[in-house]
Every structure is written in C-alpha cells, then in structure tokens.
Amino acid sequence: MTPGSTSAACAALLRRDLTLAWRRRGDIAMPVLYALIVATLFPFALGPEPTLLARIAGGVVFVTVLLAVLLSLDQLFRADIDDGSMEQLMLAPQPLALLVGMKILAHWITSSLPLIVVAPLLAGMLKLPAPATPVLVFALALATPLLSLLGAVLVALTAGSRRSGMLLALMLLPLCVPVVIFAAGAVAAAQEGLPWIAPIAWLGAGLAMAVVLAPLACAAALRIAMDT
Numbered sequence: 001m002t003p004g005s006t007s008a009a010c011a012a013l014l015r016r017d018l019t020l021a022w023r024r025r026g027d028i029a030m031p032v033l034y035a036l037i038v039a040t041l042f043p044f045a046l047g048p049e050p051t052l053l054a055r056i057a058g059g060v061v062f063v064t065v066l067l068a069v070l071l072s073l074d075q076l077f078r079a080d081i082d083d084g085s086m087e088q089l090m091l092a093p094q095p096l097a098l099l100v101g102m103k104i105l106a107h108w109i110t111s112s113l114p115l116i117v118v119a120p121l122l123a124g125m126l127k128l129p130a131p132a133t134p135v136l137v138f139a140l141a142l143a144t145p146l147l148s149l150l151g152a153v154l155v156a157l158t159a160g161s162r163r164s165g166m167l168l169a170l171m172l173l174p175l176c177v178p179v180v181i182f183a184a185g186a187v188a189a190a191q192e193g194l195p196w197i198a199p200i201a202w203l204g205a206g207l208a209m210a211v212v213l214a215p216l217a218c219a220a221a222l223r224i225a226m227d228t
Contacts, residue, residue: 017106031068057126058187112144156221
C-alpha cells in the first residue's frame with residue numbers, strides 16, 4: 001500500500017473519522033441511551049403482558065433503531081463542511097465517492113454498530129423469543145447500513161441548509177418504510193417458525209444496490225451543495 005494510493009487515503013480517512021468520534025464518546029452513547037429509554041417505555045405504556053410485547057418487539061426495535069440513527073445523521077458531513085475539510089476531499093486525487101463511502105462507513109460503525117450490539121438486550125426487554133433474536137441481529141446488520149446510505153444521500157442533498165434536521169427526517173422516513181417492513185417481517189416470520197430468508201434477501205439486494213449507487217449520489221450532491 002503506497003502512501004499516495006487510493007486504499008491508503010481511504011484507510012487514513014476512516015481512521016481519522018473514527019479517532020474524532022472516539023474523542024466525542026458521549027455522542028456515540030446518545031443513540032444507545034435513546035434506544036434503551038424508548039424500549040423501556042413500551043412495557044410501561046402497554047403493560048407487561050409477554051404475548052403482546054413479543055408480537056410488537058421486532059417492529060419496535062427497528063423503529064427505535066431508525067430514530068436513534070436519525071439523531072446523529074445530520075452531523076455526517078456538517079463538521080467537514082464547516083472546517084473546510086470537504087473542499088480538501090473534493091480536491092484530492094482520489095475519487096470523491098470512495099472517500100464519502102469511508103465517511104459513511106465510519107458513521108455506521110460509531111452510530112449503528114453499538115445499537116446492533118445492544119439489540120439482544122432490547123429484544124429481551126420486549127420479550128422477543130430467543131430463537132428470533134439471531135434473525136433480529138442479522139436483519140439489523142443489513143438494515144442499518146442501508147439506512148445510513150439512504151440517509152447520507154439526503155444529508156448531502158440538504159448540506160447547503162443550516163437547519164436541515166426536520167427536512168431530513170421528513171425526507172428519510174418514507175424511504176425507510178420498506179426497510180423496516182422487510183426487516184420486521186423477517187423477525188415476525190422467525191417468531192412464527194416460517195421461512196424468513198426472502199425478506200432478508202430483499203434487504204441484501206437493497207444494500208448491494210445502495211453500496212454502489214449511494215456514494216456516487218452523495219459525491220454529486222456534495223459538489224452541487226458546495227458550488228452554491
């Protein structure tokens with residue numbers, strides 16, 4: 001790996017973003033605390049009946065994770081735009097789409113991966129049957145990067161707006177409906193003892209398409225936003 005190679009630049013950018021995120025460890029903990037609080041409130045609001053909680057557990061976990069990821073999504077490119085780092089990335093000899101992809105990967109590692117780690121705890125709080133928990137984690141491992149990629153495109157489109165939080169939520173939530181339906185459907189099928197591979201396959205197909213197209217769309221949207 002030569003110092004000026006594309007792979008070296010991508011690795012350096014990923015390491016930089018992870019280091020900056022580690023210095024703000026409190027921001028990493030916020031989505032996890034939010035998810036734990038929301039999951040705790042459902043048994044109090046609906047009652048402790050295990051059958052009822054188990055029936056809604058999959059959907060509740062996925063909606064909670066979606067909203068928790070949304071908390072940190074608005075800051076994906078904000079700091080780089082404010083301090084001028086985004087202009088440097090655009091002037092770099094490496095493809096901007098690859099560099100943006102590394103930033104999305106760093107965001108997923110710091111915001112979504114901790115939620116996947118605590119997902120079994122959330123499932124246990126909502127009385128999800130143990131056989132369905134691995135399916136829940138597997139579905140989250142496919143759904144959360146897909147949500148990050150979709151959200152990154154919208155963040156890039158709204159990068160020129162100073163107060164884009166509400167606009168981002170209004171644009172992203174409708175796009176996330178199919179993701180939540182397929183992911184929760186896989187968990188529900190596992191609970192009923194039915195085949196759950198089909199919705200997982202749809203999530204995988206969507207993720208594969210997003211991995212290819214989303215960084216390209218982000219790069220184009222950021223160039224437009226920075227030129228205006």
